[in-house]
Amino acid sequence: MCTLKDKLVECGACVAAVILVLxxxxxxxxxxxxxxxxxxxxxxxxxxxxxxATGK
Known part of the structure; x- marks a missing residue:
């Protein structure tokens, strides 16, 4: 059975991966x-x- 803490850690890792890819x-x-x-x-x-070139 997954606890809320496990879900938050997994979700945080996914968010970090998405931010890195972006x-x-x-x-x-x-x-x-x-x-x-x-x-x-x-x-x-x-x-x-x-x-x-960067627009600054």
Whole structure:
């Protein structure tokens, strides 16, 4: 028989896994987006700054 504590621990592990997967996906998306912007700036001979590519 599962207790409430066991269910909370299992649910917490699932939540942590989902957050980790989302963080990795967002990181990869950021890298790809900045990479495309870097390639575009290289093609047109413009200067590239990570802060501008990120939107800051």
């Amino acid at each position: 963080a990795v996906c967002y990181g990869l998306s950021w890298i790809v987006t900045c990479g495309v912007i870097k390639l575009i700036t290289m093609c047109f001979g413009l200067t590239f700054k990570w802060s501008i």
